[in-house]
Amino acid sequence: MSAVSSGSATLADVIRTHRRRIGLLAILGVALVLPFIPPFTGEDYRRWLIVAAFMAAQAVAFDFTAGYINIVNFGFAAFVGLGAYTSGILAVDFGISPWIGMVVGASLAGLVGLVTGALTLRLRGIYAAVMAWFVGLALMGLVRNVPEVTRGSLGLSVPLLLDTSENLPYYYLILAMLVVTFVVLAWVIRSRYGLAFRAIGQNLASAKASGINPTRYLVINFVLSCAFAGWLGGFYAHFYGILTPDIMLTSHTVEVLAIAYIGGRGSLWGAAVVAFPLSIGVEWVKVQFSTLPGVHLVLYGVLLILVMIYRPGGVAGLARSLDEWWKRRRLPDRPSEATADTGG
């Protein structure tokens, strides 16, 4: 801001101070025009874009918990599924508009998140992760075991969200949902809550010592993430038009968490950006090897393993260190933060 108002500010300065925001807007611009660039002009490829944006939005919501409070919501897919089924059943059995159903689904997912979080987030992180997984299994079991309502593995047919069979409107819708997810969660991260999240995620003991009630913040974070998962699930339901319990499989959670961690934990943007090339690549693999079901999951698994061992910061971490290196190169005589650290 000060760079703009001061007379001596050059364009380069403006770009430097706002490079993050400019970069993200540029990427959003690319995402907006992408469906008009071949091969994405074809309906099948536009469908890939929808999947990519859907994965991106999920990964952002996932990273909000995993990257900031360091809790892995291992039942994430089940919360997505809960939102999907809520909205779907409301539409099928009660004729409620999917737009309202999606909000109800989000609320219900948030509520289940609240119960899960309130019970387990006081305990060590690994318990919360395993309990979230159990809750996810239970939700899936529930859906399977009440076929009277959910039609079980036969699949529940759900009305579509838009009155069209074209993919383009759905793409812009999910892109908008991605932007909303990102902006809201990034805004929370920038608020005083975000500071508390980070403090807790990095060091619970010292966060407690500085007077933060960790459980409250952990629960708030967890509920928000679950609610967004449910909301996105609503999109899934009314885009595909058919729901099976498989949407809640742990392997879907692993897909989302793989994207989130490859993108870089604790960055939000890394997950959003990486999701596009990654899930488009994966869709391509799925098509190329359609006789080999699950090959894309092997890919996700291997990538996740490699990232966990060799690049725990993911793409965002890579970008951060590139940025630091660049800064140091640009300002050789001014001591940057990084050199000051190592020099002491």
Add this chain to the structure above:
Amino acid sequence: MTTAATNLRSVPLARRFLSFTWLTLGAALLVMAWAAVAQPSILIDTLVTGGMWALMAAGLAMVFGVMNIPNFAHGELFLLGSFTAFTVYSPIRDAMFNDPSLTVLKIFGPFPGMVAALLVGAVVGVLLEVVLFRPLRRRSREQWVMNTFLLTAGVSVVIVNGYRLAFGNNYHGVTRYWDVPPLEILGVPISVDRAMVLVIALVTIGLFAVFLQRTSLGRAIRAVSQDETGAQMAGIDLNRIFVLTMGLSCALAALAGAALLFLFPAYPDVGLQPLYLAWFVVILAGLGNIPGAIVGAFIVSLLQTLTAFYLRVGWVDVMPTVFIILILLFKPSGLFGSAVKGVWEQ
């Protein structure tokens, strides 16, 4: 991560295990006594699967206690074990079918498959430690517990889907290992397979306990779980212990898969239920508590059997969640003992 570890250690095993579990154990024994009279099959199923969940849970608890790794790929060892046993046993079964006079095979035929499963499990476990955990350990031990959890989640997905790619979605199983009429114990018929599974479980658990309690290597494993630095001061090579622990834990899980082949045929997702039941056990007993895991396994097996018997098999997935939520509602400090409250891994 040291905080996590020390907190497990600061409370003697026995006491940690006493607080909550004895009550449940008493209740479980009462139910079992009743079941033995009313529905003998419940008792038998509980003991049979319980023995194998004990092998699974003991390995899971040991790996957490010694290496601080919450192994999410533990169920996949069950899968690999069951498929190995199937592969080795099939030709033996065919040989018996072609020549019924081979009485030796009739008695000892199933064992080569189980031994092979043990070996495969051990090899995979060693590979996991050497190829994945060791490089990660060398690079960083920050947020170790969560990172290894994710790492093993990746491993699980790779093994399940790799298996699916290689062997497809079909069931590979056997109807029975020992083709002989059921035994009758106290007027209750028990198939020889079930009886043998129980015997195998008890023998393995016994050997495992003796190994940990009485041998120098077993003591070294326990020493590492209690104080890594102290163990190194005593000349114990941590890398060696980690390899051994991982190999042993995975071998036990694979053996469980092999022994239960007649109940759980090999297919890509077969490891899921053993995995979450083993996790359920370990959470009830306390992470890293091996004796607790063994006893807890029978309690969980009883719950599972009752659920499947009186409700529907599908509700077994829901049972752990309901059970844990109930406990947390009535005892908010948790079933995990006071040692865990407010602790975090670094």
Add this chain to the structure above:
Amino acid sequence: MGNGRMLELSNVEAGYELLQVLWDVSLHVDEGEFVALLGPNGAGKTTTLRTIAGFLKPSGGEITFRGTPIAGARAHAVSRMGLGYVSETLNLFPAMTVHENLQVGATSVRDRGQIAATMDLVFELFPRLHERRGQLAGTLSGGERKMLAIGRGLMASPSLLLVDEPSLGLAPMATVATFEALKALRERGVTIMLVEQNVNTTLHLVDRAYVLEQGRIVLEGTGQELLTNPHVQAAYLGI
């Protein structure tokens, strides 16, 4: 080296990621000697021992143990070479009995007869441990824990024993007992290097001592020499 040099540090530099603690530290311990490393809090005494024992990799300099370079060797390997280390935090196995702790201490020893003999020696030095041998280490008193740590260190029959602050947190009686035990050990031919803050007692006990200040060796001499040294008297003995 033939002259009975047990341990030699030459120009050792060591520390933690962003913080160098030891600067150009050179010292040696000869066979059969009882040597102390003295100095104020934070001088780097514990860091020195941790570096020797292999828990910290030196960034420069050389460490040789009985003529073999050990700088950068892993801790368990150093222990197996016969260099015992009793840390300040003791690092006992709290859920194991006293007896089991001692057994683990002898992990590197194959000969059962030798293990039994060493255990007899430990119980002779510390009769309290014998009384408590079936008790869990986590339930011992501070003094007993200290004894157990030293006993466990002895179980591998080390030729050199590093002991970090044996008197720390002990009641005077227990301190006396610990020092008596160290003296007895030394009479049995075990070479000992001791880190202590209790300067007066230590200087009366040891053959030689080094004074470490801010990561550098500032003084070296026999116990008697240092007791009469003006700097030691002013800074540590309050004379």
